[in-house]
Amino acid sequence: MSSPDPQVRAARNQSTSSGRSGARGPVVAVTGAASGTGALLTERLAASDEVRQVVAIDERRGECAAAQWQILDVRDPAIAEKLRGADVVVHLALDLDLETDAAARTAYNVRGTQTVLTAAAAAGVHRVVLCTSAMVYGALPDNELPLSEDAELRATAEATGVGDLLEIERLARRAPRAHPGLNVTVVRPAVLVGGVDTALTRYFESPRLLVVAGSRPAWQFCHIEDLCSALEYAVLEKADGELVVGCDGWLEQEEVEELSGIRRMELPSTVALGAAARLHRIGLTPSPAGDLAYTMYPWVVSGSRLHDAGWRPKYTNEEVLAQLLEEVAGRHTVAGRRLGRKDATAAGAAGATVALLGAAAVVRRARKARRRI
Secondary structure, X not given: OOOOOHHHHHHHHHHHHHHOOOOOOOEEEEEOOOOHHHHHHHHHHHOOOOOOEEEEEEOOOOOOOOOEEEXXXXXXXXXXXXXXXXXXXXEOOOOOOOOOOHHHHHHHHHHHHHHHHHHXXXXXOOEEEEEOOHHHHOOOOOOOOOEOOOOOOOOOOOOOOHHHXXXXXXXXXXXXXXXXXXXXXXXXXXXXXXXXXXXXXXXXHOOOEEEEOOOOOEEOEEEXXXXXXXXXXXXXXXXXXXXXXXXXXXEXXXXXXXXXXXXXXXXXXXXXXXXXXXXXXXXXXXOOHHHHHHHOOOOOEOOHHHHHOOOOOOOOHHHHHHHHHHHHOOOEEEOOEEEOHHHHHHHOHHHHHHHHHOHHHHHHHHHHHHHHO
C-alpha cells in the first residue's frame, strides 16, 4: 500500500492537531518512541481523545507526525528539560537484543532508567510508567498457576536481560522514596509477540521444541497491541501499581505442540542445561542456560488488577501463538542460534538439534588439536 501524498498527510495532521488543541488530558512523553512498542504506543496515544499531547523521545525521528519529537539519548541529563510540561512519562527505551554485549546492554538499560526517573522528578512529572516483564517473577517448579501481581520476584540474573529488569524494578520501588510526589507504575507483560525477537520467540523457530524431561511448561502470551492498551490504562491512571498483562489463561506444552504442529525433542535436564551453558560460554549461541528455565517451568500471571479496572485482552493465547508462528515461518533457529536456510536443510530437523548440542565438544577438540600443532 502506497504512502499518502506528503501534502495530504500534512493537512491531515494539521487537522488532527487543531481538532485536539483544546483537548483535556495529560501530556505524555514516550521514550524509545521510534520503534517497537514505543512506536505503537506513540501512535495510539497521539490518536486518543484522552491525551492532550505526545512528546516522542528517541535517538532518531519516528513515523508519528502528530507527536512532538525530541531527538536525544535517554542517558543524557538534558532530557529533564525535554520532559518539562509532561504529566506522564512512559519509559520504553530498553535494549533487550540477544546479540548486544551484555555489559553494554546493562549499562544502557540501568543508566537510562536512572536518568529518566531523576529527570522526570526534576521536571515536575507526576507519574512514570516502566515496562519490564513477567519474567521477573522467575520460572520455578513450585510457582502457583497463576501468579498474582504481589507474588515475590524470585528471578535471578541468569536469563537474557532479566538482571537488567530486576534492577529496573528496584529503581521503581526506590524512586517514590527518593523523589516524593513521583508515582511509578510498572507493567510486566508475559511472552511478548508482535515484531519482537527474544529467546522465547526463537524457541518456536526450532525444528523441534526442546522439552526438558520432568519439566511442566505453561505458555502465556501477550500481544504487543494488548501491551499498548495496558500501558494506556496506566498512563490515564485507570490502573496503577504493579500490573501484569497477558492473554487470559495459558497453554500446556501438549497444546502448544498440537497447535503448532512442531514435535518435541525431550532431553534430560543435565544434558540440556549443560549443553546450553557450554554453547553460550564459547559464543556459539546468544542465549545463556538461564533462558531455558522459562521454557521448563510456569510463570503465568493473573492480571487481576487490570481486569478489576475493566481492561481485557483483545487476543487469546491461541491467536497470539498463531501470529507468532506466521512471523517466524522460514526462520531456522537451534538452541537460540539462527541458521541459514541452507544450513538447516542440510542438517535436518532433529539432526540440527543434536549437532548443535554436540558442538561444544567439537570446538574443544578443535582447540586442543590447534594447540598440538
